[in-house]
Amino acid sequence: MSIHWSLLAPGALLLLFPTDLILSARVELRSFDRFRSLENSPRSRPWWWVPALWLDPVRGLVGAWLLRMGLVGGETHWHAVAKPEYAAAVALLIIGAIGQVFTRQGDTDARLAPMGYVAGVLFALVPWPLAAIGMVSSLLALFAFRNFPAYFASGMSTILLFGAVFDAPMMWVLPAAGVFAVPILTAFLTGGTLELPTRNLSAAPQSPPKA
Numbered sequence: 001m002s003i004h005w006s007l008l009a010p011g012a013l014l015l016l017f018p019t020d021l022i023l024s025a026r027v028e029l030r031s032f033d034r035f036r037s038l039e040n041s042p043r044s045r046p047w048w049w050v051p052a053l054w055l056d057p058v059r060g061l062v063g064a065w066l067l068r069m070g071l072v073g074g075e076t077h078w079h080a081v082a083k084p085e086y087a088a089a090v091a092l093l094i095i096g097a098i099g100q101v102f103t104r105q106g107d108t109d110a111r112l113a114p115m116g117y118v119a120g121v122l123f124a125l126v127p128w129p130l131a132a133i134g135m136v137s138s139l140l141a142l143f144a145f146r147n148f149p150a151y152f153a154s155g156m157s158t159i160l161l162f163g164a165v166f167d168a169p170m171m172w173v174l175p176a177a178g179v180f181a182v183p184i185l186t187a188f189l190t191g192g193t194l195e196l197p198t199r200n201l202s203a204a205p206q207s208p209p210k211a
Contacts, residue, residue: 003085004070011066014059015096015121019112019197020103022052028200029106031193032147047198053116056100060120067092068124068172076169090175093121097182101194111192113148114183118155121179125172126163134159134176148194149184156180 027050035047068074071085100114119138123131134155141154156177163173187194 006070007066008070011063011068011070012092012096014063015067015092016099017059018102019052019056019100019114019117020105022055023050023103023105023197026200027105027197029103029110029112029195030198031195032142035198049199050197052197056114056116057120060114060117060122061124062120063096064093064121064124076171078171081171086171090178093175093179094182097121097179098186101183101186101192105197106195109192110195111183111187111190113151113194113196115148115151115196118152118179118183122155122159122176125176126159126168127166130159130162130166130168130173131176133162134180138180148196149187152180152184152194 067089071089072081075081097114097118100117101111103110103112115138119135122134126134137158138151138155142148142151144150159173159177159180162168163170163177183194186192
């Protein structure tokens with residue numbers, strides 16, 4: 001099977017490009033508990049007005065799809081895939097996920113929680129019904145346990161469980177689950193905490209006072 005560089009190159013670029021480079025100086029990293037202290041000011045844009053939050057799902061989806069098509073095509077059976085190309089695809093997926101976690105924003109213990117990025121990768125790798133179940137499980141766990149690691153842990157376990165139940169192609173279920181595991185493992189091994197970039201309202205320009 002030949003490598004399609006016209007698909008592989010842009011796919012790898014989208015996946016390996018760090019989220020941190022998209023974040024502006026008006027971004028503040030917050031753990032889930034610190035969302036309670038967000039200021040709701042009508043004079044400035046809301047906390048979710050961070051381009052990376054909306055670009056990352058698309059970047060993960062398109063990047064993973066292009067990478068997959070460029071290296072192994074639409075194959076879902078292990079015996080039909082060239083093993084070096086498949087290994088390269090998995091390696092790039094994992095390396096790309098690791099690169100999304102590190103940031104120069106905030107304190108030295110802060111790590112980015114690439115929620116949208118891993119969601120996009122998930123929808124590119126596994127059947128959409130399985131991906132939808134994984135995302136629902138992740139979001140429920142996020143609000144039930146009120147922390148970002150729960151989002152990734154629940155998504156990983158749900159993908160593995162229902163992937164086996166639905167007999168989904170495990171050659172893509174396993175890498176998808178691995179991408180969900182990366183933020184938790186990276187934060188744990190580096191002693192950091194997963195946080196989400198939000199708009200720093202205190203740094204936003206204020207409207208002039210009314211006369």
